Amino acid sequence: MYSQALNDGRKIFAVAPMIDWTDRHCRYFHRQLTGEALLYTEMVVADAIIHGPRDRLLGFSPEEHPVALQLGGSDPAKLAEAVRIASDFGYDEINLNVGCPSDRVQSGTFGACLMRMPELVADCVTAMKRVAGVPLTVKCRIGVDEQEPEAVLPEFLARMIGAGADAIWIHARKAWLQGLSPKENREVPPLDHGLVHRMKEENPDVFLGINGGIADLDQARHHLDQMDGVMLGRAAYQNAGLLAEVDEKIFRAPHRDVDxxxxxxxxxxxxxxxxxxxxxxxxxxxxxxxxxxxxxxxxxxxxxxxxxxxxxxxxxxxxxxxxxxxxxxxxxxxxxxxxxxxx
Incomplete structure (x- = not known):
């Protein structure tokens, strides 16, 4: 998917993984509005897949394709086992969450706090990639807390690329792990779309997608002039009608009125x-x-x-x-x- 997109210049539009929102019912509904967008699951923790009710956690309708599974975790062996289990369900992509700032995620030592541990994340990516039969991707922030994104992000991307990640989706905000709620972390830290654009300029042969603060399809198209992919979260969920225009405005499909x-x-x-x-x-x-x-x-x-x-x-x-x-x-x-x- 991602290598072909790079080779033929095809862009990818995705609806972001959102905890408590992008469950299987949400994705089924969104698929009725767009045939082309890549849809993501909520983040599912590797331990839950290994020990929990797999059909409930991983099951989805065939109509949802293309659909990506987002995993949370920081143990390479457990993440690899979760990927093995998920492979039977037929996802089109496996994604590792390195961006969620919530307290419960931090307590499990995964999500955005892993931005401080790029070596461990690289080990996770390598282990997951070894058993994944589909693209293995990472979704990250530009940095956390006192980190300087200009210094941290290039090194982080280099490690992910070296570990074998097929694509990296970058949320163009820092995450503050102390003092801000998850909601505030989506709104308070300033956006730095320019930094993400520069990362693409420096990595022309790597699929890089952008996420964060993109409010509509006009803004999405602007970012796609410089990026390989664009990902909308709350804007797509709270105004789902815009998804009915994605195939035409992003993928140049013939216009069709919604029935x-x-x-x-x-x-x-x-x-x-x-x-x-x-x-x-x-x-x-x-x-x-x-x-x-x-x-x-x-x-x-x-x-x-x-x-x-x-x-x-x-x-x-x-x-x-x-x-x-x-x-x-x-x-x-x-x-x-x-x-x-x-x-």
């Missing part, structure tokens, strides 16, 4: 299957709330999904009711303005 009726029917049928397997309606609908940003009736749509889906016995008809509240023929407001009004 909202078909989307409603697809998600209704999917919800029926989830309910039949013991799930709850809001396990699916909570990921759909941001779909109609800017459309007339969007507020009512959000109200229906947010309130009716959580009631005891809620069924898939709630989705049809919510879709019915939206005037899809109306002109949506610009994405940024719609997102601002949605809060």
């Amino acid at each position: 909202w009726t078909a989307l409603c029917e697809t998600m209704t049928a999917y919800s029926e299957r989830v309910l039949a397997q013991g799930g709850r309606l809001n396990h699916v609908t909570r990921h759909m709330v941001g779909l109609f940003q800017g459309y007339p009736g969007a507020r009512r749509y959000r109200q229906i999904l947010s309130t009716e889906s959580t009631k005891p016995g809620a069924g898939p008809q709630v989705i049809a009711e919510a879709f019915g509240a939206v005037d899809v023929a109306g002109s949506p407001e610009p994405a940024m303005e719609a997102a601002r009004k949605a809060g």
